[in-house]
Amino acid sequence: MKEIGGFIEFERYSDNMLHKNGVKLNCGRNCLAYVFKVKKISKIYLPYFLCDSIEKICKKYNVKCNFYHIDEKFRPIINDIDVNEWVYVVNYYGQLPREYMNSLYEHHHNIIFDFTQSYYEMPIKNAVTLYSCRKFFGVSDGGIVYIDTSHFESLEYDQSFERMHYLMGRFECGASAFYSEFCNREKEFENEPIKFMSKLTQNILCSLDYDCIRKKREKNFEVLEKYLQKFNRLKLAKRDGPLMYPLWVHNGKNVRKQLIEQKVYIPILWPNVIEKYTRSYLEYDMAENILPIPCDQRYDEDDMLTICYLIDNFMKERTV
Known part of the structure; x- marks a missing residue:
């Protein structure tokens, strides 16, 4: 028999989830x-x-x-x-x-x-x-x-x-x-x-506002692209609800380290590529030097501008 009464449980939601048909x-x-x-x-x-x-x-x-x-x-x-x-x-x-x-x-x-x-x-x-x-x-x-x-x-x-x-x-x-x-x-x-x-x-x-999340991600991506595209080896296209902003620079390893010191956590998505292959592989360069910059729904334009400011300073220091 279905339980009735007792303490209140986690709320139940019924809105449509994205990809509900999969x-x-x-x-x-x-x-x-x-x-x-x-x-x-x-x-x-x-x-x-x-x-x-x-x-x-x-x-x-x-x-x-x-x-x-x-x-x-x-x-x-x-x-x-x-x-x-x-x-x-x-x-x-x-x-x-x-x-x-x-x-x-x-x-x-x-x-x-x-x-x-x-x-x-x-x-x-x-x-x-x-x-x-x-x-x-x-x-x-x-x-x-x-x-x-x-x-x-x-x-x-x-x-x-x-x-x-x-x-x-x-x-x-x-x-x-x-x-x-x-x-x-x-x-x-x-x-x-x-x-x-x-x-x-x-x-x-089922509880998520997918449209709001998508718009936040896209707005943050646009801010990063506006200020970071001058450094980026990738020519990026706008996409719906992007995961991250991929910034491919020649000294990504050092920029990542400096960002982490400022509590901006930039992962190496696939460290196994660096461990398994040599520098002669394009994939090695991508794994080491593409910086996946967070642009998700937790953040706003000010957060993105802070990241851009840090990266801009790091890149300027490299050229001095």
């Missing part, structure tokens, strides 16, 4: 694992410029990996792919043009599009497309996959209440005190089985 699973990497099982994939081409968690999933599900390079516009450099082989294409920072991705899919249908860095981009029609919720919103887990076939109707629902501690801790105490807990939670996903997205995470995602 298959809602417990994390982005398990969306890929789900695709492997549904499509019975045995071989895939991955970009060198990628986090090692994807390669680990491939090994876990006995999927053979080959690798390909990307160019300075993040476009895949792929030749002679067999019609039955699969290709993993990342929409880095949401910067791949829609027309280009459509043409890729028309040429080769066996593509998995990774939109974990472009949540506001709608899926490529009929193509497998993956999303990660926690890169964009204050949830501890959650991933979505668009796919033309599905099974696993007996999947159990994940539970998120024990993962929420570091998010609540950061809200009241700041990021530094809970960073190690965040890292530990991230590592736990390596061993998580495929489950449906938790009811708590779905509830939070």
Whole structure:
């Protein structure tokens, strides 16, 4: 029987969540694992410029990996792919043009599009497309996959209440005190089985004002582009609800260090690329020197101007 009475619980929301029509699973990497099982994939081409968690999933599900390079516009450099082989294409920072991705899919249908860095981009029609919720919103887990076939109707629902501690801790105490807990939670996903997205995470995602969040991200991105494009080796296009502002400079490693000293935390998204490959790889340069500047809904124009001021000073010092 349904419980009635007792203490008041977390509020329940019913507004539509973005990507409600996708298959809602417990994390982005398990969306890929789900695709492997549904499509019975045995071989895939991955970009060198990628986090090692994807390669680990491939090994876990006995999927053979080959690798390909990307160019300075993040476009895949792929030749002679067999019609039955699969290709993993990342929409880095949401910067791949829609027309280009459509043409890729028309040429080769066996593509998995990774939109974990472009949540506001709608899926490529009929193509497998993956999303990660926690890169964009204050949830501890959650991933979505668009796919033309599905099974696993007996999947159990994940539970998120024990993962929420570091998010609540950061809200009241700041990021530094809970960073190690965040890292530990991230590592736990390596061993998580495929489950449906938790009811708590779905509830939070139903409570969000997606349009307001998108506009804040876009406004912050515009401010950064206005003042930082003079330093940027990338020619960026405007995108809906961008993840971050990618600033590619020749001395990114040093600028990152100086920003962190000022409590502006700029990650190396894929340190494994630096550890695994040499400086002769374009991907090494990208991993080391592209600075993913935060531009999300937590911040406003003054925050962006502060970042621009710091970077401008750092770059001037380098030229003196």
